[in-house]
Amino acid sequence: MSHFTNNKSEQVDKPNTDDAYTLGPLQAGPPCCDPEPLIRVDNLSLHYGEKPALEGVSLDIYKGCITALIGPSGCGKTSFLSVLNRLTDMIPGCRVSGNVHFDHRNLRHPALDVQRLRRDIGMIFQKPVPFPLSIRRNIELPLREHGMSKQAELNDVVQQVLQDVGLWDEVKDRLASSALALSGGQQQRLCIARALALQPKVLLMDEPCSALDPISSGVVEDLIQRLRGKYTVVIVTHNLAQARRIANYAGFFWIKDQRAGCLIEFGQCKQIFEAPAHELTAAYVNGSRG
Amino acid sequence: MFKNALTTLLIWLTAALVSGVFVWLLADIIIHGLPKLSWSFLVEAPENAGRSGGIGPIIVSTVLILGVAMVTATPLSLATAVLLSEFIRHDSVFGRLVRRSLDVLAGVPSIVFGLFGNAFFCIYLGLGFSILSGGLTLSCMVLPILIRTAEEGLQATPNDYRLSASALGMSRSATLVHLLLPAATPALVAGLMLGVGRAVAETAALIFTSGYVDRMPDSLFDSGRALSVHIYDLSMNVAGGDASAYSSALVLILLLLIINSIALSLAKQWLHRSVVTA
Numbered sequence: 079m080s081h082f083t084n085n086k087s088e089q090v091d092k093p094n095t096d097d098a099y100t101l102g103p104l105q106a107g108p109p110c111c112d113p114e115p116l117i118r119v120d121n122l123s124l125h126y127g128e129k130p131a132l133e134g135v136s137l138d139i140y141k142g143c144i145t146a147l148i149g150p151s152g153c154g155k156t157s158f159l160s161v162l163n164r165l166t167d168m169i170p171g172c173r174v175s176g177n178v179h180f181d182h183r184n185l186r187h188p189a190l191d192v193q194r195l196r197r198d199i200g201m202i203f204q205k206p207v208p209f210p211l212s213i214r215r216n217i218e219l220p221l222r223e224h225g226m227s228k229q230a231e232l233n234d235v236v237q238q239v240l241q242d243v244g245l246w247d248e249v250k251d252r253l254a255s256s257a258l259a260l261s262g263g264q265q266q267r268l269c270i271a272r273a274l275a276l277q278p279k280v281l282l283m284d285e286p287c288s289a290l291d292p293i294s295s296g297v298v299e300d301l302i303q304r305l306r307g308k309y310t311v312v313i314v315t316h317n318l319a320q321a322r323r324i325a326n327y328a329g330f331f332w333i334k335d336q337r338a339g340c341l342i343e344f345g346q347c348k349q350i351f352e353a354p355a356h357e358l359t360a361a362y363v364n365g366s367r368g
Numbered sequence: 369m370f371k372n373a374l375t376t377l378l379i380w381l382t383a384a385l386v387s388g389v390f391v392w393l394l395a396d397i398i399i400h401g402l403p404k405l406s407w408s409f410l411v412e413a414p415e416n417a418g419r420s421g422g423i424g425p426i427i428v429s430t431v432l433i434l435g436v437a438m439v440t441a442t443p444l445s446l447a448t449a450v451l452l453s454e455f456i457r458h459d460s461v462f463g464r465l466v467r468r469s470l471d472v473l474a475g476v477p478s479i480v481f482g483l484f485g486n487a488f489f490c491i492y493l494g495l496g497f498s499i500l501s502g503g504l505t506l507s508c509m510v511l512p513i514l515i516r517t518a519e520e521g522l523q524a525t526p527n528d529y530r531l532s533a534s535a536l537g538m539s540r541s542a543t544l545v546h547l548l549l550p551a552a553t554p555a556l557v558a559g560l561m562l563g564v565g566r567a568v569a570e571t572a573a574l575i576f577t578s579g580y581v582d583r584m585p586d587s588l589f590d591s592g593r594a595l596s597v598h599i600y601d602l603s604m605n606v607a608g609g610d611a612s613a614y615s616s617a618l619v620l621i622l623l624l625l626i627i628n629s630i631a632l633s634l635a636k637q638w639l640h641r642s643v644v645t646a
Contacts, residue, residue, distance in 0.1 A: 168534060170457060196537035207532040209547055219546055220536040269532075276536065 113140035116280065116310050117162060117185075122176035123338075124157050124166070130338035131157045135176075137329055137344045139280070144302065144311040146321035146347065149331030149362070154339025155314040158331075159282045162312065163199040164192050181279070197224060200273035204285040206265035208257035213249050216257045216268060217275050224276060239271040243301055263294020267301060274309075281305065283313040287320065299324060318363060322351050330359045394621075401618030404611050410619070414582050417606045418598065423616055425584035429499060429592025430568065430623070432585065433578055436503020437567045441510050442560065448511075449518035454544060467516075474512035481509045482573035490577055497591040502578025506570055510563035517562065521555020522548055550639060557635040561628055568624055571596040595620045 115138035124132040132154040139145050139162075147155045157166070164185070166172045178185040185195065209216050217236045226232060236253070240246040245267050249260070257268055266286060273281060283302070287295035303324050305311055315321050321328055328350040330343045343350060343359045354360040412422030448466070456463050485505025495501045525548050533543040549556075571594075579591035580601065593601075599616045602609035 163535060165531065165535060168531070193537040193539065196535055201535040203528070203532065203535075205528065207526075207528040209529065209532070210551055211546075219542075220533075220538055223536075223538045223542050272536065 113138075113143065115139065116141040116181060118177075118179045119161075120177040120179075122158070122161060122174070122178060124154065124161060124175075125173045126169070127171045133334070133338040133340050135341045137341060139310060139312055140327060141310050142307045143326040144306050144313060144324055145327040145329065146325035147312065147314045147329045147331060148316070148318060148321050149339070149342075150333065151316070152339070153331040153333045155331050156284050157339070159201065159284055159312065159314060162280070162282055163196050163201050164190075165196075165201065167192065197276045198278055199280040199282060200276060200278035201282040202266070202269055202273060202284065202286045205289050206262060206269050208260065208265045208268055210256065210258055212254050213257045213260070213268065214253040217272050220272060221275055235275050239275045240268075242274055243267040243271040244297070245271060261294065263290050263297055266290060266294070266298055270298075270301065278309065280310045280312065283311060285314055285316060288316060318351075318365075322347065330354075330356075330362060332358055332362070397614060397617050397621065400611070401614035401616075404615040405618060409615060413584065414598075414612075417609065418582070418602050418612050419606060419609050420612075423595070423598065423612075423619065425582060426593050426595055426598045426616070427619065427623070429578070429585055430595045430620075432499045432588065432592060433503045433506065433574070433594055434564065434567055434627075436500060436588065437506035437510060438560070438564065440504060441507040441514055441563065444507075445511055445514035445559075446518055446556070448515045449522060450544065452515070453519045453522040454540065454548070470512040470515055473508075474516070477572075478509060478570055479572040481505055482576035484508070485573060486576040495589070497577065497579035497581075498589045499578055499585055499592045500588045502574045502592070502594065503588075505573050505577045506567045509570065509573060510567050513566060514559050514563045517559025518552070518556050521552035521559070524555065525551040553635050553639055557631055560631060564627055564631075565624060568620065568627075569596055570594075571600050575600075595623070 117139035119138070120136050122132060122135040123130065135154075135158060147158065149155055160166045160169075161174055161178060162180075162185070166174055174186065176186075180195070180199065184190070209219065211219065214236055217239060218232050221232060221235060226235070237246060237250075240249065245264060248264065257265065260268060266289075270281075270286075286302070287298050290298060299320060302311060302313065306324075306326075313321075313325070325347040327345065328347040329341055330350060331339050332342045334340045343354060343356045345355075349355075350359060351363050354363060409422040410427065411424045413425055414423060415421030452463055452466060482505065485501060485508070489495045489501040489504050490497060495504075529547045529551065530543060533547060538546075574594050574597050578594060578597075580593055580597065581591040582593045582598070583590075585592040595616055599613050599620070602613035602616065
């Protein structure tokens with residue numbers, strides 16, 4: 079399936095050749111035999127006002143791996159992602175409890191430098207959100223905000239990250255034109271490039287392909303696979319086949335008792351899809367529930 | 369079938385009526401105002417209570433009053449709009465209080481603003497009848513319009529920008545300066561135009577604050593006669609001043625058109641630069 083989309087995209091969305099990428103060839107399977115936890119979540123709960131959205135979630139995100147979060151809509155997967163980069167701070171009435179550690183630091187500490195944290199933990203949204211600026215400015219703006227000001231350095235980073243996401247050949251002659259003129263798939267890759275420019279350790283992706291057509295979706299999916307090893311990726315997806323293709327680890331969320339979302343099962347992707355321990359998981363991945 | 373035709377006819381008639389009134393008004397002013405309009409009318413001082421001579425000092429006073437009003441009102445209103453839309457919750461008590469006050473202010477008749485300006489700026493602050501007093505009074509008058517349009521413009525910017533910028537570790541102020549304000553620029557300019565329109569058309573508030581004096585002002589502390597006051601005076605108090613009044617009205621409309629087009633082209637240029645600049 080993956081191969082099929084890949085070939086197809088090479089014909090249509092043309093410069094998706096392997097040379098266009100600098101992140102190296104596609105890697106299959108889990109690279110991490112001895113997984114090292116980068117983010118540890120312990121007994122996390124989240125409320126919007128009085129309404130519980132997540133209850134008692136505990137899991138580890140392993141360094142260099144792709145972790146997929148699957149489950150029906152409204153079971154708190156996106157809320158879970160927003161806890162990891164403290165975007166929950168921006169939602170009025172949102173309360174979080176439980177322990178989250180990132181790189182052995184308490185991620186929920188009130189004195190934590192949130193801007194620095196969000197530089198380390200980037201986020202890609204479902205709908206691509208290029209800023210209404212030029213392609214170049216889209217990448218430069220956050221970099222300048224984080225203190226990089228030499229134009230030569232900025233140029234290097236812009237070229238590097240655009241090559242990383244395979245967009246360089248497509249846009250190198252029009253870096254000064256508006257990013258809003260790009261296609262949906264190109265916009266999403268620009269957003270990924272913009273996040274990569276900050277050299278994050280973790281990338282959170284909230285259904286990054288669901289607003290894209292199948293071909294662009296395939297291109298972005300290939301790109302995510304190329305991030306493996308160099309970055310730690312947590313991806314929320316409704317596309318079970320996609321989760322199965324790209325993820326090393328998978329977590330299955332479900333809405334318990336019509337109330338709050340909770341984590342039913344977490345483990346190696348292969349195990350979740352082929353030998354789930356929980357009957358709900360089995361029903362969901364086989365398509366008989368959810 | 370007949371009903372449809374009738375509806376169509378009514379809609380067309382209404383539209384024609386509205387534009388007809390505008391065209392009539394404009395044509396009247398142009399027909400009566402154009403003959404007297406000349407370069408010397410624009411630069412010379414009025415003579416014989418405005419019956420002859422020009423309106424040079426009056427144009428200067430008008431532009432100065434307008435300048436004082438916009439220079440003071442724009443930063444104040446922008447700051448208030450940013451506070452209302454970005455820094456406090458929409459349903460907070462303070463926010464509601466400020467919005468309600470602005471709505472009341474927007475409905476206050478201009479003569480009341482004039483009396484307030486006279487009492488506060490002219491007498492209490494000791495500025496006397498001056499261009500400064502008039503400009504500051506107009507500034508108070510256009511604040512509600514400027515604030516509400518700027519606030520609406522900011523609120524209309526996609527929330528995705530705020531989320532994405534935060535997720536990239538950008539500060540609130542940088543997001544505001546680099547993303548939200550440029551995105552809201554068209555609304556800000558539209559609000560500014562409404563404000564200028566209201567200010568330049570104002571008569572009642574200025575009679576009490578910037579005064580009648582039709583000499584060329586030496587400084588902002590001099591009294592100066594605005595175009596609208598001049599037109600009012602010529603048509604109500606000066607027998608035989610109608611021709612000059614018409615020409616002054618024409619100049620007023622031209623001035624408004626010029627300010628509008630300058631503001632629009634500046635905004636366009638600024639937007640273009642903020643997109644393209646590397």
